[in-house]
Amino acid sequence: TQLLEQSPQFLSIQEGENLTVYCNSSSVFSSLQWYRQEPGEGPVLLVTVVTGGEVKKLKRLTFQFGDARKDSSLHITAAQPGDTGLYLCAGDNSGGSNYKLTFGKGTLLTVNP
């Protein structure tokens, strides 16, 4: 079973601060997705990265896929209270299945006003 380790598990910051959360694995993934999940709701897809070294930006969010496609990071600039939520990374098993997502346990981010 391939594992995705996310760190930190919890993060509480003040509005306006920058932050980075990480998603690491010992295995290679064909693609990696980042989701945000709010309490009582389902995960909402933020971005998909597929190429080693790829960087994608979504407003104040910057996503990077490691060169070896084993890790990824999410950087948020000038965090806002609306960024509060559980950030999940998920990868697809490159060992044959291209549909089965493996999820990390997530980073619970709280942005205080």
Add this chain to the structure above:
Amino acid sequence: NAGVMQNPRHLVRRRGQEARLRCSPMKGHSHVYWYRQLPEEGLKFMVYLQKENIIDESGMPKERFSAEFPKEGPSILRIQQVVRGDSAAYFCASSPHPRATEQYFGPGTRLTVT
């Protein structure tokens, strides 16, 4: 364009009862996936279905759990004789193609077994 719909959003069952969870995929999506999120755990893949076919049920417990996606109507995840350990959030996702990169999730059903 409606997203993935799940009902009920909350379901309470006593031990030994049956739970039926429904999922209507996004319009144009014929691939459905079920995931389970246990407290303090990440989402775990359970089963992948296409219309009238179970493609991969490797993540689903062998006993008491079953899933279907009929030609007409929603996909259904059925749990028979529920136990306390079945309490979890169950999420359905759908995609237009069988790819992990295009799965869109519903709001989930929170099952509580008392």
